[in-house]
Amino acid sequence: MTSNAVSVKELSKxxxxxxxxxxxxxxxxxxxILGLLGPNGAxxxxxxxxxxxxxxxxSGSANVLGYDVAKNPEEIKKRIGYMSQKFSLYNDLRVAENLDFYAAIYGISQASERKKRVDELLEIAGIKDFRRELTKNLSGAWxxxxxxxxxxxxxxxxxxxxEATAGVDPLARRSFWDLIYQLAGRGISVLATTHYMDEADYCNIIAMMYQGKIVALAGPDEIKEQQPGVLIHIETDKPVEAQEFLTEDNTVINSSVQGVQLHVTVPDEQAIPNLRARLDQAGFAVHALEVIQPSLEDAFTAIVQREREES
Ligand SMILES: Nc1ncnc2c1ncn2[C@@H]1O[C@H](COP(=O)(O)OP(=O)(O)OP(=O)(O)O)[C@@H](O)[C@H]1O
Ligand SMILES: [Mg+2]
Known part of the structure; x- marks a missing residue:
């Protein structure tokens, strides 16, 4: 039986x-790896x-690595790793010195043990070549x-x-996630928040949060499959105006503009010819219209729209 690294029940603040x-x-x-997703302020x-x-x-309770967060916060702090968006590194220290410094803060008192651990991590994280580099000279990804x-x-x-990957280019984000994967493979459990939906596909479990509540909790594929109706991808010159026009349409379950594309959910495929006819009649030039599989971004938009309508 696998046990839980984290178990949260009705936690409120x-x-x-x-x-x-x-x-x-x-x-x-x-x-x-659990991905906690949600808009700003969720x-x-x-x-x-x-x-x-x-x-x-x-109120509520949370257990982390066997300790209750309310009763044993100090035990938890010692045993977890935490990287926030505003992580602080000492710019005037070299890379290996930063690592050594943090090892000392975390109470690894023997210099030889610290060195062993620093070498290990330089290797795991692929940053060996930078060990003597001043931290301020590194790019964001490094x-x-x-x-x-x-x-x-x-x-x-x-x-x-x-939000550990905020402000880092897509390629670097991908290789950062490869590293997270490796860590999970070594038995480390991970809770990651991100605004990048493409990253959510790397997670085993997705928890979508909206206005303080979890509004969806499942694997990424399950969340996509749970979405009702049929999703249509539409390419038109005026996606924003077309979306506005379709909000009047009662066969449309929801819609979102994603860049130059318009994504519209209807109850079933039978609704498609009518939808196309109405767009044509209203003078929208439709260059493409096809049924697609929802992405996590589509699922998330749909879930949030449903929540807004219900609240
Ligand atoms: N110390 C505080 N005092 C008062 N309000 C707070 C405090 N910390 C957070 N909040 C409020 O609680 C809500 C949730 O904030 P939180 O930072 O947890 O959101 P978030 O999901 O992390 O958002 P983001 O994606 O922008 O980081 C926000 O409305 C925020 O303004
Ligand atoms: Mg936040």
Missing amino acids: KFGKFVAVDKVSFDIPEGE GKTTTIRMLCGLLKPD RQRVALSCAIIHDPKMLFLD
Whole structure:
């Protein structure tokens, strides 16, 4: 039986009267990656801060690596890795010195043990060639790898990443995720927040958060499959205007503009000819119209639209 690295039940946090986290529940089995997704202000960072033992919950419970966040926050802080968007590295230290410094902070007191661990991480993170480089000279993508290495220098079994890939180019994000995967393969469990939907496909479990609540919790494929109706991809010169026009249409379950494309969900394929006819009649030049599989971004847009309509 696999046990859970993290187990959260009805966890809640208020700031004054404002409910930032509202009865959130999920589990992260050992060695798995959970992606916590949601728009700005959804409550992701607040959830992470409670799980890291940095913020006391108002109600509910959370267990991290066998410790209760409310009762044993200090035990949790020692045993987890945490990388926030505003991770701090010492710019005037060399890469290996930064790692050594964090190892000392985490209480690895023997210099020989610190060196062993620093060498190991330089290897794992692929940053050996930079060991003597001043940290301030590194590009964003390499700094990020150094920051991750610092966050796991003490060999934590649980890693929290809060927008760790923000501001890094797509290629570097991909190789960063390869590294996260490797870590999960070594038995480290991961909770990662991100605004990039393409990253969610790397996760074993997706928890979508909206206005403090979990609105979807499943594997990425399941979340896509759970979406009702048929998704149509439309290419037209005026996607925004076409979406506006279609909001009047009662066969349209939801719609979203993604760059120059318009994505529209209808109940079934029978609704498609009518939809096309109405767009033609209204004078929208339709260059392409086809049924596609929903992406996580489509699923997320649909779920949030449903939540908005219900609230
Ligand atoms: N210390 C605080 N005092 C008052 N309100 C707070 C505090 N911390 C967070 N909030 C509010 O709680 C809500 C959730 O914030 P949180 O930072 O958890 O969101 P988030 O999902 O991480 O957003 P983002 O994607 O922008 O990082 C926001 O409305 C925020 O303004
Ligand atoms: Mg945040």
